[in-house]
Amino acid sequence: MTLTAPAFNARFMLSNSRSSRFGASVTNAYWHTEEGNASAVQLAGFCGNPANNASYHDIVRDGIVCHVVDDDYASWSVLNANPSSYNLCFAGSRAAWTEAQWMARADDIRVAVWLTLEVCRRKGTIATEILAEGGGRYRRGSGIADHAYVTKVLGIGNHTDLGLGFPWWFAKQILAEYLAPEPVKPVVLNAIDEEYKRIGAEGSWLGKRITQGESDCRTRGGKFAEFENGSIYWSPETGAKAIPTLLLGAYANRDYENGPLGYPIGDHTVLTGPDGNAWGDVQGFEGGPLYRKYGQTGYRVHGLILATWRRADFENGELGWPTSDEIALANGDIVQHFExxxxxxxxxxxxxxxPQDGPDQHFPIAH
Structure with a gap:
């Protein structure tokens, strides 16, 4: 493991807001939002009062790191998951943030990766991989995730931070840099060709290449190339990702990369229904994920509406699949229709x- 510390100012503000680990092995690291605008020092001061019943091992903001709980102890962060976890909070952050707002804190994300890997190295029991798959989905196991993983995968509590706007792709990029056995050398291959090879080239679902070379996108110096069953889009910020033909129609209806979706940031994923059979697609974009039920067009779901749909178990829940994009109402509110x-x-x-005859009925969705 090659670790070169990023620049930050460490402050030790150790607190008694902690518990024994009761012999538990530390298997996971979880990241959190503050849901406020405190500095690292202010939040550490809040956690220093045991009466507040909250604490983290480390708190990060603007190049300041406050060590609040020694990682030999459990912090008070994730209820029953406290004994088996390391917990870090981004002071002055919110789960509703967009990716752009998070990327304005890119240096703090780099610090968070480094601090977490240091804990992984010391403990030797946390897998050095990120469990977040994007779109609110996770792989279960040992590794790095957020508070939403504790809620959705472990079934503990009801928190949703870090939120769907968090750039896990960037955290994974930093993680790969730190884990590289030697400095990463530039790859000579064109990024779109590299993505095509990663997927499986002609033997993959994309099929044969149609365009020779790449075409220019209209924004941010991006490029794209067409294949039998889809296209690969690239930008300097997002890298290269393939979009299947059946999602390209919905992407085109929203003006491709020039529209609200922006560039793709995640791999296309096939979704399965309660019977285990495939019944739709999802792919993450800068402006939110695009969901498409087979036989229908695709729709963008993002922000707090996406968070509400996630709490209702996405397409497998009571709301079902989206049947519209967001629609602005005359009073300034927004509505999105689902099945x-x-x-x-x-x-x-x-x-x-x-909707029903008479007053509409509330869905019993947990918060």
Whole structure:
């Protein structure tokens, strides 16, 4: 493991807001948002009072790292998962942040990766891999995730941070840099060709290449190339990702990379229904994921409406698949239609309703 510390100012503000690990092995690292605008020092001071019943091992903001709980102890961060976890919080952050807002804190993400890997090295029991797959989905196991993993995968609590805008792709990039046995050398291959080879070239679902070379996109110096069953889009910020033909129609309807979706940031994923059979697709884009049920067009779901849909178990839940994009209402609120209900957004939050004769019925969605 090659670790070269990024620049930060460490402060030791050790607190008694902690517990014994009771012999538990530390198997996971979880990252958190503050849901406020405190500095690292201010949040560490809050965690220093045991009466507040909250603490983290490390707190990061603007190049300041506050060590609050020694990682030989459990912090008070994730309820029953405390004994087996290391916990780090980004002070002054929110789960509703967009990817752009998170990337403005890119240096802090780099620091978080380094601190977490140091704990992995000392403990030797945490897998040095990120479990987040994007779109609110995770692989179960030992590794690095966030508070939403504890809620969705372990079934503990109801927190949703870091939020769907967190750039896990960037964290994985930094993780790969730190884990490289020697400095990463530039790859000579064209990025789109490299992605094509990664997928499986002509033997993959993309099929044969149609265009020779790459075509220019309209924004941010991006490129794309066409294949039998899809296209690969690339930008300097997002790298290269393939989009299948059946999602390209929905992408085109939203003006490709020039529209609200932006460039793809995740791999295309086939979704399976309750019977285990494939019944749709999802792919992550800068402006939110694009979901498409087979036989229908695709729709973008993002922000707090996506968070509400996630709490309702996405397409497998009571709301079902999206049947529209967001629609602006005359009063300034927003509604998005789903197969069996609607989700309304206003500055005060979101509500899911089931249309019926008389007053609409609330969906019982956990918060």
């Amino acid at each position: 069996r209900g609607d989700v309304f957004y206003s500055p005060t939050g979101t509500v899911a309703l089931r």
